[in-house]
Amino acid sequence: MATQETCEPCTLGDGLLSSEQVQARFALLHGWELAGDHIKKRFDFKGFAKAVEMANLAAWHSNKMGHHADIAFGWGYCEVTYTSHEAGGLTANDFICARRLDELLS
Numbered sequence: 001m002a003t004q005e006t007c008e009p010c011t012l013g014d015g016l017l018s019s020e021q022v023q024a025r026f027a028l029l030h031g032w033e034l035a036g037d038h039i040k041k042r043f044d045f046k047g048f049a050k051a052v053e054m055a056n057l058a059a060w061h062s063n064k065m066g067h068h069a070d071i072a073f074g075w076g077y078c079e080v081t082y083t084s085h086e087a088g089g090l091t092a093n094d095f096i097c098a099r100r101l102d103e104l105l106s
Contacts, residue, residue, distance in 0.1 A: 082094035
């Protein structure tokens, strides 16, 4: 269960996942897109307020996890992107945060 996993601090090149590890962890996600060195998910809403609420939730969650997402939002959408900037690609942290964010919404 993802809620038991926690993020670990990253350093350059530390903890990068192999392409096989990325594919295995990506298979556990629902609705996320794998795009090179990041994963992202777009949430669609009817209006602006819900998009702002989602952006705030994603920001709060990222801060709590100590692994910060890139968040873009506007009228009717919020897009959350995870990558481990410090490590230079995808680490377990990205997938942990994505799964835990999904769990918050379920």
